[in-house]
Amino acid sequence: MHPLPHKSVGFRFPSDLSLLTLRGVGLQRVDSHSYCWDNRERRDEHCLIQFCVEGEGAVVVDEMEYSVRPGEAFLVDIPGNSRYFLPQHATCWEFFYFEFSKECLPLLRSLYGHTGPVVWVGLDTPLAGQMEQLYRYGVEQGMVTQYENSRLAYELWMNLMECALAGAKEERSKVDEARAYIDQHYAQESLSLDQIAQHVGLSKYYLCKEFHRTFGTTPGKYIREVRIAKACALLLTNQDCTMEEIAHRVGYANNNYFGKVFRAEKGLPPDQYKRQSSHYDMVRTVYDRPKLGAEGAVSPESATVPAARPKRPHSGR
Template sequence: MFQNHLTLPLLNRGRFYCFPESAGHYITTREHEVRRPAGAMQEFNFHFVVSGQGYIERDGKRQELGPGDCFLYFPGDKQAYGAHPEHPWEIKWIHFYGSAVAADLKERGFHRSVARRLRTSAGLEARIDELLGEIGRHKLLHPSRVSMLTYGVLAEFIEQAAPMNGAGAGPATNVERMLALLPELQASAAEPFELDVWAARAGTNRYAFCRLFRRAVGQTPLAFLTMCRIQRAKALLVERPELGIGEIARRSGYETASYFNKRFQESENMTPTAYRQRFAGTRVFRI
């Protein structure tokens, strides 16, 4: 059993938004099992499954976990989890605390400790590795950086995690198919959007496409398309001062300036003209 177990001294719990008490990387054996009664642990307990299999138990039910799955226990929760007896998991984990984490998580819909499946896991694992590397090299020499990296893990988790509740977790290939379409969908955002065409390219029908897209990306195809169009419009407003609002609307995928104004104001809380005036003289550099 490989164990990389890193610990830090407890700081004033109100000093940072979030801060780790300990973190680590385990390649476990089949005997790995943890059971804590309610109230035994006063930190958040986050685990990410790198490979292998394991489980968590909640309300008397066992839920199997595999690569790309994760779980988060809130402070004071009863905890029960462990490795699969034949295919024990490799896990990366963080025990952390913070000044307002619980309230923020609940506001974002994370009301109770449940297992979750990541839409894509590479970003989260990279953030965890950054945190483990910082603690391993410098311990508590740079506490603000440790806090920042912990927040990065939490933000990536919030962005990518979806509940595992039977029908809510589809095959990874469906998610990967949707994610593979994003660069092309972004590049063609100014063109008319034909849902049936994109669904066919994903190998499914329009209803399944919308459902799978929302599961993979966290928003509807139309919401993603609108985000891409507004992003393009903002760049044109700053980079191309010679273009009128109507031309920018057309180049961003909107047939009329009035509808473009409406969608832009809904997104940015100001009109395109006000945005251009605010950032007059500024250029967007893509590095």
């Protein structure tokens, strides 16, 4: 990005044609924490794209907060259930902003459906260059006609849509990677949302939203489900393991906390779950796919596990 003057310009059209138009552009730098726009209280109607080039900002949409860092842009409908501001931990926020007429609402809602309100643009990309050129053109030369304005507005939105949809595909693969990472590291007591998000290169807020959208649950709940599923398998197939050993093997620091989580998930404590399995002479562990031996056949020792004999005979269930 080349150094540019911090200015803004608005565009007004005497025509009543229903065209998607650019209503205003600007480049602004803020360093006061009093900077805050609450879009629930605003009366001016437009859609906003705000592209961060330095520092950090924050936007809250439908009560969910997102960080906006260099190379990222957020999109909101004004008025609406959103607000944006300079967060307390940030010292400044520099950004381009582009205000559009409400005719762009279908495009904005389509983007929300694929990526949410924050889109990765990058700083040294053709789209970032297009935003800079559009700002420069608007400030230095203005728009000669409404048709020229609308053409440039549509061009920016089409390129933004293309960029966002390509990014959404890549980020969906990152959500799959996050689930695989949990499957591989569930036994680590230190496994956390921050650690998973850092591994896959997503913000934890975005990861939570996309993980829930993709799998119908949050990463935290998925970790618990995986750990308890693994614990159930150990309770059924390792009769000699103590509760403390099982707790450590599935990622819990102590068996007291493990017991609380197990009961919350399964509706009964782990020792009772274990005792229930002892009513059988044999326990067969059923996997989501056959466990194959060296020759590709189902391994009998992995499929059938003797259960502990009950201490006294029972007369059936």
